[in-house]
Amino acid sequence: MTFDASLIRIESVSETGLMIYFANEISEETAILIGNSCGYIRSLSFQWLIEIIPSYTSIYIQYDALQLDYLAVSKTLKSTLNKMPDSVASSDGPGKLIELPACYHPDVAPDLEPAAAALNLSVDEVIEIHSAREYRVCAIGFAPGFAFLASVDSRITLPRLATPRKKVMKGSLGIADQQTAVYPQNSPGGWQIIGNCTTSLFDSENDPMTPFNVGDRVKFKPMSLEEYLKSGGLRWNGD
Amino acid sequence: MATEIQTLVVVNSGLQCLLQDKGRLGVGESGLSQGGAADEYASHWANRLLGNSCDCVVIEIALGLGEFEVLKPTSLAITGADGQAMVNGLSVRNWSSFQAKQGDRISFKGCQPGKGRFCYLAITSGFQIKSVLGSVSTVVRNNMGGLNGRALQQGDTLSILEMSKTESFNRRVPAQFIPNYGLPLALELIEGYQHKLFSEQSMKDFYSQEFQVSARSDRMGFQLEKSQLEKGQLQLPGDLTGIISEGIALGAVQIPADGQPIILMQDRQTLGGYPKIGCISRRSISQLAQRQPGARISFKSVSLPQAQAEWVIFNRFFSDS
Numbered sequence: 001m002t003f004d005a006s007l008i009r010i011e012s013v014s015e016t017g018l019m020i021y022f023a024n025e026i027s028e029e030t031a032i033l034i035g036n037s038c039g040y041i042r043s044l045s046f047q048w049l050i051e052i053i054p055s056y057t058s059i060y061i062q063y064d065a066l067q068l069d070y071l072a073v074s075k076t077l078k079s080t081l082n083k084m085p086d087s088v089a090s091s092d093g094p095g096k097l098i099e100l101p102a103c104y105h106p107d108v109a110p111d112l113e114p115a116a117a118a119l120n121l122s123v124d125e126v127i128e129i130h131s132a133r134e135y136r137v138c139a140i141g142f143a144p145g146f147a148f149l150a151s152v153d154s155r156i157t158l159p160r161l162a163t164p165r166k167k168v169m170k171g172s173l174g175i176a177d178q179q180t181a182v183y184p185q186n187s188p189g190g191w192q193i194i195g196n197c198t199t200s201l202f203d204s205e206n207d208p209m210t211p212f213n214v215g216d217r218v219k220f221k222p223m224s225l226e227e228y229l230k231s232g233g234l235r236w237n238g239d
Numbered sequence: 240m241a242t243e244i245q246t247l248v249v250v251n252s253g254l255q256c257l258l259q260d261k262g263r264l265g266v267g268e269s270g271l272s273q274g275g276a277a278d279e280y281a282s283h284w285a286n287r288l289l290g291n292s293c294d295c296v297v298i299e300i301a302l303g304l305g306e307f308e309v310l311k312p313t314s315l316a317i318t319g320a321d322g323q324a325m326v327n328g329l330s331v332r333n334w335s336s337f338q339a340k341q342g343d344r345i346s347f348k349g350c351q352p353g354k355g356r357f358c359y360l361a362i363t364s365g366f367q368i369k370s371v372l373g374s375v376s377t378v379v380r381n382n383m384g385g386l387n388g389r390a391l392q393q394g395d396t397l398s399i400l401e402m403s404k405t406e407s408f409n410r411r412v413p414a415q416f417i418p419n420y421g422l423p424l425a426l427e428l429i430e431g432y433q434h435k436l437f438s439e440q441s442m443k444d445f446y447s448q449e450f451q452v453s454a455r456s457d458r459m460g461f462q463l464e465k466s467q468l469e470k471g472q473l474q475l476p477g478d479l480t481g482i483i484s485e486g487i488a489l490g491a492v493q494i495p496a497d498g499q500p501i502i503l504m505q506d507r508q509t510l511g512g513y514p515k516i517g518c519i520s521r522r523s524i525s526q527l528a529q530r531q532p533g534a535r536i537s538f539k540s541v542s543l544p545q546a547q548a549e550w551v552i553f554n555r556f557f558s559d560s
Contacts, residue, residue: 001366011431011432011544012429012431013429013431013432013487013491013515013517013520014429014489014490014491014517014518014520014546014552015311015518015520015521015543015546015547016313016521017488017489017518018486019432019485019486026483036269039450048277050262050264050265051265051266051267051268051273052265052267052268053267053486053509053510054268054486055483055484055485055486055510056483056484056485057483058451058483058485058486059483059486060267060485060486060487060488062264062488065547065550065551066551066554066555069547070543070547076551081395128556133315139269139510140268140270140482141267141484141508141509141510142270142508142509142510143270144269144270144271144381145269145270146270148484167515202269202270204271204371204372204383206268209266209269209271210269210270
């Protein structure tokens with residue numbers, strides 16, 4: 001992939017906030033570019049940088065308007081991104097691979113059997129398809145440590161539940177359309193739950209707090225119910 | 240390290256009393272909300288009345304419900320919503336500082352209609368609380384900050400630095416700086432995000448409409464609803480109902496499919512997929528935070544340079560003390 005900085009749009013959104021738009025469509029290449037751009041901007045340790053929130057096609061930046069105004073910040077960012085070497089922009093280096101054990105079993109995942117039936121697949125086929133692929137972290141948000149992973153094989157895409165659950169159990173592995181994700185804490189949610197992952201994905205005491213960065217790769221490794229329970233996993237206790 | 244001394248105990252935690260400062264900055268990339276005082280204008284004044292720096296920790300008292308007992312002589316200040324504060328049953332003036340003796344009971348009787356929704360109680364040198372990720376701000380939704388990630392509870396004891404100065408005189412905020420939360424409010428909108436998706440005519444109509452604050456408003460977001468059925472509802476072209484999820488700035492104005500704006504506040508989620516027409520100014524956020532359900536709200540346009548200049552002046556003013 002060659003990186004064309006002239007396609008980037010920078011727009012102000014508030015006294016202290018601006019958006020950098022990289023593309024109009026979601027793609028894996030854009031996720032890599034955004035992850036790398038965030039890393040590059042952070043590595044320069046700008047004194048005025050307060051907050052940096054990457055997502056599928058954009059980066060939100062909060063800056064200290066007491067130090068620099070919008071024009072100065074946007075100019076600096078534009079020239080920074082222009083100077084970013086192609087090798088950094090498209091490198092897969094920071095896109096580290098995170099392997100997560102996942103237990104796909106009806107006792108921990110209430111939607112697994114109905115989803116398989118709706119997809120005209122066996123439960124084993126759903127597991128095989130979901131765990132075969134490497135996913136890309138496209139955004140982190142909704143809840144602390146919640147990483148939006150794309151994209152799910154078209155044979156196992158599932159719509160969100162018509163009525164979201166009041167409680168989805170911590171560790172639940174869900175699918176919503178082309179996306180898949182693990183719920184790091186108990187929370188409300190409407191994704192269809194097909195498994196559970198016992199790895200801690202958010203801890204404010206840790207540095208970093210979450211293993212994910214936008215642009216990273218994630219692969220799920222199936223584990224049996226016995227292994228899962230032995231490693232401290234719980235049976236489904238959500239709604 | 241300076242010694243800390245227990246100075247205030249929570250007798251009644253009311254509806255929700257939260258320890259707040261400027262917010263937890265730089266944690267959005269992990270999905271954490273910033274938090275911070277809902278009305279930074281009032282919380283900054285509370286600190287200024289005591290000669291504190293404006294990032295000292297204060298208590299934010301929702302709807303003016305709560306009671307505290309003073310354990311050691313100290314100086315306190317109250318600002319923001321009028322919660323009918325009393326010391327040992329005698330009224331104290333809002334937007335002022337006062338001296339408290341050991342055993343004094345500071346109680347709040349609640350906010351009457353039109354009198355705001357968040358009271359601020361500041362103490363000389365600020366409450367000394369262990370900060371988490373650079374801030375003490377309580378974000379209950381994230382179980383983060385405050386005392387063990389939660390709102391204050393009965394029996395919680397709060398400390399200040401032992402050497403903190405107490406003043407022998409009381410200060411008041413001059414009358415012209417005290418807002419009237421009962422007046423209709425025109426929010427300053429800095430246009431941005433997806434505002435260009437809306438037609439010029441529908442944006443024009445939007446500025447002429449009146450909304451009211453809905454009961455579904457909290458530290459995450461303030462929902463507005465139409466005062467009556469009006470024409471020219473802000474709607475997206477065609478069947479576009481969402482956009483690709485992106486980072487949400489403080490004060491962002493989301494327009495869901497029903498056309499009723501939602502303004503995102505301090506405890507907002509970090510990402511969102513509803514179209515937005517821009518952000519209201521920081522000054523407007525402080526004003527909006529104090530509006531009770533039913534309050535009348537409209538929008539007016541403000542340029543980015545003007546809003547940015549006012550934000551700088553605001554901060555310079557409060558960093559003087």
